Amino acid sequence: MKKFEEKTIKTTQIFDGKVVRLQVDDVQLPNGNTSKRELIKHPGxxxxxxxxxxxxxxxxxxxxxxxxxxxxxxxxxxxxxxxxxxxxxxxxxxxxxxxxxxxxxxxxxxxxxxxxxxxxxxxxxxxxxxxxxxxxxxxxxxxxxxxxxxxxxxxxxxxxxxxxxxxxxxxxxxxxxxxxx
The missing domain is CATH 3.90.79.10 (Nucleoside Triphosphate Pyrophosphohydrolase)
Incomplete structure (x- = not known):
């Protein structure tokens, strides 16, 4: 794993709209612990x-x-x-x-x-x-x-x-x- 990289374990899509998509990712942190990340995906x-x-x-x-x-x-x-x-x-x-x-x-x-x-x-x-x-x-x-x-x-x-x-x-x-x- 790269320094600071958070490995995605699971992605849950919450919303898929006209402008953005909202998802929650379960991630493995560089120290081995896990956490959740709320992410907005946007086309740019x-x-x-x-x-x-x-x-x-x-x-x-x-x-x-x-x-x-x-x-x-x-x-x-x-x-x-x-x-x-x-x-x-x-x-x-x-x-x-x-x-x-x-x-x-x-x-x-x-x-x-x-x-x-x-x-x-x-x-x-x-x-x-x-x-x-x-x-x-x-x-x-x-x-x-x-x-x-x-x-x-x-x-x-x-x-x-x-x-x-x-x-x-x-x-x-x-x-x-x-x-x-």
Whole structure:
């Protein structure tokens, strides 16, 4: 057994939903003892940092039920089975903002909550936005408002905790670091 590895003895599926699957694993710990791990399995997600020609960040405000409030975020969405993350990023950009792009670059990937979930978030950047004449419709259960803000305004939204999620905070920090170069 590798250092720190927890060997799965048994998996019990609790829930299989549209977005996540919940399971409880019985595991053998490195010291030989056993324990239980509650795990959320997620197909992965993407987010895109869209920058307009006048150097504004395109953000969306939407209600997040787990938080019981609206927050402001970079456009993002769940990967569909077998879908290329880059294609997902462009799709989400189009659906949520009405912009498209022909040029995106990968910034990073990170696990959102590795203590209990396997969701891998891919972050992309584009500064080659083009407004769509006929943008695709949002999902029927999705309601967003589009904001275009400067980096300074985005940092103020962070201070106000209106931007209050990891992916968007990462995006703001990334843009700030690029500005310092």
């Amino acid at each position: 997600a993407v987010a895109i940092i869209p920058i307009t020609k006048d150097n504004k960040i395109v953000l969306v405000e939407q209600y997040r039920k787990p938080l019981e409030k609206s927050i402001i975020e970079i456009p993002a969405g769940k990967l569909e089975p077998g879908e290329d993350p880059e294609k997902t990023a462009v799709r989400e950009l189009e659906e949520e903002t009405g912009y498209t792009t022909k040029s995106i670059s990968k910034v990073t990937s990170f696990y959102t909550s590795p203590g209990f979930a396997d969701e891998l978030m891919h972050i992309y950047l584009t500064d080659d936005l083009e407004k769509l004449e006929n943008p695709p419709a949002l999902d029927e259960d999705e309601f967003v408002e589009i904001l275009e803000v400067t980096l300074e305004e985005a940092k103020q939204l962070v201070r106000e905790q209106r931007i209050h999620d990891a992916k968007t905070n990462y995006a703001i920090l990334y843009l700030e670091m690029q500005e310092l170069r």
